[in-house]
Amino acid sequence: MKTRMIAAPFAAALLVLAGAQVSSADTVDPAAEQAKEQADRAGTKKSRDVFATYKGKKINLTKNGWGTAKNCAEYPDLTVKCFDTEAEEEAATRSYKKAKKGTKYAIAEAPAGRSALATKKGEPNKAGSAALLVDGDGSGYTPFGATRLWAHTWYTGRQLTFYSDGSKNLGDYTFRDQASSACNNDEIGGMSLYDWRTGMPDPSIIVGLAGCLGNLHSYAYPAVGQNWGDKADEVTM
Numbered sequence: 001m002k003t004r005m006i007a008a009p010f011a012a013a014l015l016v017l018a019g020a021q022v023s024s025a026d027t028v029d030p031a032a033e034q035a036k037e038q039a040d041r042a043g044t045k046k047s048r049d050v051f052a053t054y055k056g057k058k059i060n061l062t063k064n065g066w067g068t069a070k071n072c073a074e075y076p077d078l079t080v081k082c083f084d085t086e087a088e089e090e091a092a093t094r095s096y097k098k099a100k101k102g103t104k105y106a107i108a109e110a111p112a113g114r115s116a117l118a119t120k121k122g123e124p125n126k127a128g129s130a131a132l133l134v135d136g137d138g139s140g141y142t143p144f145g146a147t148r149l150w151a152h153t154w155y156t157g158r159q160l161t162f163y164s165d166g167s168k169n170l171g172d173y174t175f176r177d178q179a180s181s182a183c184n185n186d187e188i189g190g191m192s193l194y195d196w197r198t199g200m201p202d203p204s205i206i207v208g209l210a211g212c213l214g215n216l217h218s219y220a221y222p223a224v225g226q227n228w229g230d231k232a233d234e235v236t237m
Contacts, residue, residue: 051080065174070084070158071161076164108187142184145185150181158178162235176232205228
């Protein structure tokens with residue numbers, strides 16, 4: 001009898017606790033959970049406004065997007081510049097290298113045996129994919145010291161280049177869930193793309209040093225029937 005008197009309140013307490021947990025789960029705000037997950041993944045590099053120079057004017061990539069720009073690049077001093085063509089970007093990068101040479105913000109020169117990546121038609125790159133396009137906007141060309149993302153497969157579409165290492169919240173650059181091809185020609189180390197997920201581990205895919213993934217849609221994602229195309233929320237170099 002005494003045992004039943006103790007057990008009954010205990011069982012009731014368990015039911016109340018279970019009910020509270022169900023009620024709490026029902027009221028979770030998915031947007032708030034996603035925001036927390038993003039902050040956790042990005043560490044100290046939480047969401048921020050990224051400003052870039054484009055055609056002599058300052059634009060807010062985060063709030064207003066790229067406008068008509070095709071290429072944007074972030075340099076080691078964290079300045080961002082956007083361009084209409086890759087040729088314009090190359091000219092600006094040459095000027096940057098000359099101005100910053102010998103400073104802590106310099107872009108490193110390629111050592112012996114390393115140079116710009118230039119994937120050729122039909123030739124497997126070091127990451128195991130074969131490029132189908134090489135000319136114009138379909139080139140996987142990536143200068144030494146840089147990592148690159150493209151909005152479309154086989155190195156086409158908007159092109160985002162990082163000469164600066166670290167963890168980048170792609171949403172800050174209006175490039176979240178948009179990367180479909182990537183190249184890593186950094187000085188050392190791999191380039192990792194992360195997909196932020198709420199309440200689950202964040203999967204990642206690595207782009208090996210001096211290699212490219214020309215079609216992220218062809219790489220399996222850890223969910224049935226899905227792939228890595230348009231999945232990246234963060235890039236780390």
